[in-house]
Amino acid sequence: MTAHAQSSRSVNPFKQPKAVFAVAFACVVSFMGIGLVDPILPAISDQLNATPSQVTLLFTSYLVVTAVAMLITNWVSSRIGAKRTLIVGLALIVVFAALAGGSGSIGGIVGFRVGWGIGNALFIATSLAVIVASASGGFVGAIILYETALGVGIAVGPLLGGLLGNVSWRGPFYGVAVLMAVALVATVVLVEPIPLPARRTGLGEPLRALRHPVGHVLRNVTGHGEVGRLVAEHAERTGARAIVVGAPAHGGLTALMDAGTGQSLMRYATCDVVLINPRSAELKPAA
Structure with a gap:
């Protein structure tokens, strides 16, 4: 058991190890996935002959699966460790984002967004714990950095989707896959393994x-x-x-x-x- 006392007046959230910034960068890209597809919905609807309800599933399949999958992340991380959980989540996002970009049907994209949502849940639910455990610039600073990454990711997602969508509706998916691959490599190299908790968390x-x-x-x-x-x-x-x-x-x-x-x-x-x-x-x- 550890205890930390930190005064918020002396906190600089940007004085952190490289591992913290690697995970924070991955957080930005992860939260981009929420609004990434919004600007390309008309193009997907036209080119794949998708109905409005099918297009809506691009959001609901991702968000609902992410929410439900978060219930099992503690069960996973308490058995394989926080770093491995991050790596698995990032790898799933890379794979399913790339597959969504290469899909030729609306059903395929919706299905791949489901896999993307599972990876996103594993990553998001574990990333804050890893940032806090790796931080040396203060607990409060780590929280501020995480919240900044969240806000930037949500704000930049539609912008990046629109920018890459001007080239092709597949562009945003491939863009996320590339950025998350970079974050995956950085996580593997920079983040130190975190000890397993003393007690494994049950599914319920x-x-x-x-x-x-x-x-x-x-x-x-x-x-x-x-x-x-x-x-x-x-x-x-x-x-x-x-x-x-x-x-x-x-x-x-x-x-x-x-x-x-x-x-x-x-x-x-x-x-x-x-x-x-x-x-x-x-x-x-x-x-």
């Missing part, structure tokens, strides 16, 4: 976690130390890989998030504990 744990709302966990709390213990037990029960604790400026939890809570949390937690802007200088890792 993400759904079981929904049965334990935080309000129920903290019901009838009588002391600050009990808050830390209950949160730690809740994290273990739901298969959490990390607990992030901030110091709220106001609200009902303000009085509870003090040194006693933090010490208790780190004493009982079986996963990583990340402390951001601790309210008390006495908040230190438990022995």
